[in-house]
Amino acid sequence: MTSQRFACLLLALGVALFPACRGDRSANDLTLAGSTSIQPFADRWAEVFMEKRPGLGVDVQGGGSSAGIQACVSGACQIGMSSRELKGSEKELHEIVIARDGLAIIVHPSNPVRALTLAEVKQIFDGDLKSWALLGGENKRITVVTREEGSGTRGAFQELVMGKTRVFSGAITQDSNGTVREIVAHDPAAIGFISLGLVNDQVRALDLDGAAANEENIRSGRYKLVRPFLFVSRGEPTGLAKAFVDFVLSAEGQALVQEEGLLPIK
Amino acid sequence: MAGAVKKRGNRLERNDRLVRLALLVIAFSAVSVLVVITIFIVGQGTPIMFRYGFKSFLAGSDWYPSEKLFGLWPMIVGSLAVTAGALVIGVPLGLSCAIVLTEFSSKRVRGVIKPIVELLAGIPSVVYGFIGVVILVPFIRETFGGPGLSVLAASIILGIMILPTIISISVDSLQAVPPSYREGSIALGATRWQTVKMVLFPAARSGIIASIILGMGRAVGETMATIMVAGNAAEVPGSLLAPVRTLTSNVALEMSYATGEHREALFATGVVLFVIIMVLNTIANATSAKRRKQP
Numbered sequence: 221m222t223s224q225r226f227a228c229l230l231l232a233l234g235v236a237l238f239p240a241c242r243g244d245r246s247a248n249d250l251t252l253a254g255s256t257s258i259q260p261f262a263d264r265w266a267e268v269f270m271e272k273r274p275g276l277g278v279d280v281q282g283g284g285s286s287a288g289i290q291a292c293v294s295g296a297c298q299i300g301m302s303s304r305e306l307k308g309s310e311k312e313l314h315e316i317v318i319a320r321d322g323l324a325i326i327v328h329p330s331n332p333v334r335a336l337t338l339a340e341v342k343q344i345f346d347g348d349l350k351s352w353a354l355l356g357g358e359n360k361r362i363t364v365v366t367r368e369e370g371s372g373t374r375g376a377f378q379e380l381v382m383g384k385t386r387v388f389s390g391a392i393t394q395d396s397n398g399t400v401r402e403i404v405a406h407d408p409a410a411i412g413f414i415s416l417g418l419v420n421d422q423v424r425a426l427d428l429d430g431a432a433a434n435e436e437n438i439r440s441g442r443y444k445l446v447r448p449f450l451f452v453s454r455g456e457p458t459g460l461a462k463a464f465v466d467f468v469l470s471a472e473g474q475a476l477v478q479e480e481g482l483l484p485i486k
Numbered sequence: 487m488a489g490a491v492k493k494r495g496n497r498l499e500r501n502d503r504l505v506r507l508a509l510l511v512i513a514f515s516a517v518s519v520l521v522v523i524t525i526f527i528v529g530q531g532t533p534i535m536f537r538y539g540f541k542s543f544l545a546g547s548d549w550y551p552s553e554k555l556f557g558l559w560p561m562i563v564g565s566l567a568v569t570a571g572a573l574v575i576g577v578p579l580g581l582s583c584a585i586v587l588t589e590f591s592s593k594r595v596r597g598v599i600k601p602i603v604e605l606l607a608g609i610p611s612v613v614y615g616f617i618g619v620v621i622l623v624p625f626i627r628e629t630f631g632g633p634g635l636s637v638l639a640a641s642i643i644l645g646i647m648i649l650p651t652i653i654s655i656s657v658d659s660l661q662a663v664p665p666s667y668r669e670g671s672i673a674l675g676a677t678r679w680q681t682v683k684m685v686l687f688p689a690a691r692s693g694i695i696a697s698i699i700l701g702m703g704r705a706v707g708e709t710m711a712t713i714m715v716a717g718n719a720a721e722v723p724g725s726l727l728a729p730v731r732t733l734t735s736n737v738a739l740e741m742s743y744a745t746g747e748h749r750e751a752l753f754a755t756g757v758v759l760f761v762i763i764m765v766l767n768t769i770a771n772a773t774s775a776k777r778r779k780q781p
Contacts, residue, residue: 370743
């Protein structure tokens, strides 16, 4: 009998506390999910934002652009992060451009090839150009590294470089910017594409059509591979979500992205 | 007095029935999970196969979900190639290790090696994958050429991963052979190796085959380590040094980004994987059962 009474008590306590916990959570916690390209930058924003407003929690999750958009639609997160344009029914969501990002074509630092044209990049990724020798490099077979179908970065690359042409099926496929960079950093014959903000000294970003991959050239429009980074939400963001978006768009938030290698919206 | 005893007996009987029922429910819940999974995967995955036709799904060699091309042939070949490779590496290593452990080593050596082998089974697959990427892949790239991420790399890593399964079950079945078999063979003048080859192996055959089946199951189903070292190109590999994508990698790689028909196609991948594993298991079980019947 006593144990039964105890169980009842526990249950009642649980029922009483449950809504309290939930209420607590939605008021002070913000969840972002989506593009793995935006994730590291969102982490940085969240860190600084939480420093300034102690007691608040900002949880940044990856999962990919499409998953983030879906999570936002279903209400699993307040803000979805997308590194590609919205399409179809997704357009009903409220979108905010929070930064722009260059797409870098990267190779191993030891690769003598320093510049390519967009047409050459396209030929490499559709499998026509197979050797670095044809491009002024060593006589090595090119290891083409691409992202998986559905990735925002791959979507942007497809749109900006490939157009209607396919990335050939023999290309090595990885599921994040980080692993693409890792492979290119260790394979002298590799070529891949990642977010410009994530290029480090392990890899080299190629000049495209005569323009180096840097902010100045993107601003002037000479470097062509640029895509928007989006926050999406169901309707205008409110409460904590609004405060976070405002922070991201503020001079301070935009300065942070610049520090980390992204391009501000203006 | 007699009434009290009877009452008590009734109560015990009732308790017994309750426990039996409870255990039955628990046992069936485990089985029902399998049923639920099967229904779910088949329900999610087959409609798209009917819509596009089984042939284009199973025999199509183009996997471009954004263009509505869902050919799984490269991944089917990939899974089979990598599994075969893992068996080629894992079975000889595993069986020789099992023979050494049971027949050609002292108790002390066995006491050291067996726990180490069992420890191998406890290493998470992502760690195998990591070691593969850091050590094996660069080694293959520098020694044999190509990108390094390849059928060969995946086969070697999976071959090592299935070792503990093969070794521990083979050891158990070799040890389960009655000592009189071994003694009889040696009494007839056979050497130890002859005893192993002609007496112990045939006697332990069904257990050894079971160990290989289980190892094969692990190799077909392994995902994380494969994604990390196989390169994941959705193309039928032309050589051992070419990158390859398995069915499991295909699902894990694209699941997070997939929506709509792309997502359904990944469930269809799951259906194909399911069928392949069932077919492999059935074939393997049938052969081991047939052999067991022979004297």
